[in-house]
Amino acid sequence: MILSDISLVDWSRAQFALTAIYHWIFVPLTLGLSVFMGITETLYVITKKEEWKTITKFWGSLFAINFAIGAATGIILEFEFGTNWANYSWIVGDIFGAPLAIEGIMAFFLESTFIGLMFFGWNKVGKKTHLLSTWLVAIGSNISSWWILVANAWMNNPVGMHFNPATARCEMLNFSDVAFSTFAIQKYLHTVTSSYTVAALFVIGVSAWYLLKKRSENFAKKSIVVASIYGLIMSLLVVISGDNSTVEIAKKQPIKLAAFEGLYKGTTKAPLMAFGIINNKVPISDTSTHFKFKIEFPSMLSQLAFKDKNAFVPGIYDLVYGNYVYNIEPVTKKMERGTLAMIALNKYKFALQKKDTVFINQALSEFNKNSKDLGYAYINNPIDVVPNIPLSFYSFHLMVGLGMYFIILFLVMLIFAWRKWLLKFKLFLWLVVITIPLGYLASELGWVVAELGRQPWAIQDLLPVSKATTHINSNNVKITFVLFAILFTILLITELSIMLKQIKTGPKDL
Numbered sequence: 001m002i003l004s005d006i007s008l009v010d011w012s013r014a015q016f017a018l019t020a021i022y023h024w025i026f027v028p029l030t031l032g033l034s035v036f037m038g039i040t041e042t043l044y045v046i047t048k049k050e051e052w053k054t055i056t057k058f059w060g061s062l063f064a065i066n067f068a069i070g071a072a073t074g075i076i077l078e079f080e081f082g083t084n085w086a087n088y089s090w091i092v093g094d095i096f097g098a099p100l101a102i103e104g105i106m107a108f109f110l111e112s113t114f115i116g117l118m119f120f121g122w123n124k125v126g127k128k129t130h131l132l133s134t135w136l137v138a139i140g141s142n143i144s145s146w147w148i149l150v151a152n153a154w155m156n157n158p159v160g161m162h163f164n165p166a167t168a169r170c171e172m173l174n175f176s177d178v179a180f181s182t183f184a185i186q187k188y189l190h191t192v193t194s195s196y197t198v199a200a201l202f203v204i205g206v207s208a209w210y211l212l213k214k215r216s217e218n219f220a221k222k223s224i225v226v227a228s229i230y231g232l233i234m235s236l237l238v239v240i241s242g243d244n245s246t247v248e249i250a251k252k253q254p255i256k257l258a259a260f261e262g263l264y265k266g267t268t269k270a271p272l273m274a275f276g277i278i279n280n281k282v283p284i285s286d287t288s289t290h291f292k293f294k295i296e297f298p299s300m301l302s303q304l305a306f307k308d309k310n311a312f313v314p315g316i317y318d319l320v321y322g323n324y325v326y327n328i329e330p331v332t333k334k335m336e337r338g339t340l341a342m343i344a345l346n347k348y349k350f351a352l353q354k355k356d357t358v359f360i361n362q363a364l365s366e367f368n369k370n371s372k373d374l375g376y377a378y379i380n381n382p383i384d385v386v387p388n389i390p391l392s393f394y395s396f397h398l399m400v401g402l403g404m405y406f407i408i409l410f411l412v413m414l415i416f417a418w419r420k421w422l423l424k425f426k427l428f429l430w431l432v433v434i435t436i437p438l439g440y441l442a443s444e445l446g447w448v449v450a451e452l453g454r455q456p457w458a459i460q461d462l463l464p465v466s467k468a469t470t471h472i473n474s475n476n477v478k479i480t481f482v483l484f485a486i487l488f489t490i491l492l493i494t495e496l497s498i499m500l501k502q503i504k505t506g507p508k509d510l
Helices: 006-047 050-083 086-120 127-156 175-179 182-212 217-252 254-261 300-306 316-321 331-354 357-378 389-418 426-434 436-452 474-505
Strands: 161-164 169-172 272-278 291-297 457-459
Touching: 006 050, 006 127, 006 182, 006 217, 006 436, 006 474, 050 086, 050 217, 050 474, 086 127, 086 169, 086 175, 086 457, 127 175, 127 182, 127 457, 182 217, 182 389, 182 426, 182 436, 217 254, 217 300, 217 389, 254 316, 254 389, 272 300, 272 389, 316 331, 331 357, 389 426, 389 436, 426 436
Parallel strands: none
Antiparallel strands: 161 169, 272 291
């Protein structure tokens, strides 16, 4: 077994995480504001009131700033697959590259073509033509995110492919299985609705600031009403899509579900953990309680994951050490089959060189029998398949808690707007303003849960992260990590300063 350079793996992961986290600061606002602008411009075309045009143009100016810098970080992110993750790109490039190529050719060009018309065509084309361009920008942005999320979903649920032992690469068998898997659909719906929620929080937060400063009050009130309705609907859809995603994760990645729910020992009528404090001193192999404190909802996890309150939900202990009552194999069995698959793969390659037909068929038969667990050949200890439980657990529960808070906030904002109380409660308006970064935090935590919960796999059960890196000196990655950290921080500060300046300038008084 080839040993990995742990320093290289960790620094490569850190660099990719850094780039992804910075990139995702910009993406939710791009997706959410594009749709919000489509809604407000539609109101302008229907009502013919200039105030809706002013509202659309103002939020469009913030969209433009965010879009430009977000595109720059996204390009760097895709290049890192070639610079830091060459083994990954070699093994899965035929599949992973397809949705990324479509994203670039179809969605990005659709978005870029009409974005110029949207910004500079207000007095050059008709109202309906301009409205169409705005919606096409929104559609382009969301199509773009679709193909990126399809690629990410495939990493968690590799379908529509087979592993070719002759080339040691994954090859696509069915494009529709890759592009339209249930896992991909649920991931997309959950991600975009959460992005729309972030944008709605941004709009009501900025608008609340205008009310506190007694500026552009009509603009702010109208923006708050539309954004609160928009945000309430989308935050409720986040809950629904999250529930559906739980079903998919329970089927395809049960150990991820167990990690972020803090379920150490499987049980029927599994409770849903509202909150708890993990006792890190208790090892996974110990079946005693792993929590110092916890609040649970009886049977709810079984209901959410399997739509049956009496269903058995496997815990981390079951998934690592096995539970033969429920036909759950221990990781050691998968490691054994993975090792047999790796030995057969090496025999197959040797037989190909010797052109020994009999030996080729024997090796291929043995490989096919064990190939589904090929990735486990690189697992040294069964416990290595367990993601970071405390980080997964706390990230997930903080994300869910914030999501519930957002629903309440949007609802209260609508009630206050309806009762004309928005100017009466300044402390509440300040709360709305400081909630803006909490929306971003919840969105980033969603990715922490999704990606950390997949560890140690780059491709679920097929390719560990430790075998996906490029064979380069780890010092090169360290240097670029520092350079990227500086560059991205400068970009973020630049964006914030430009956006704050634009916000302080404000829209025309309505």
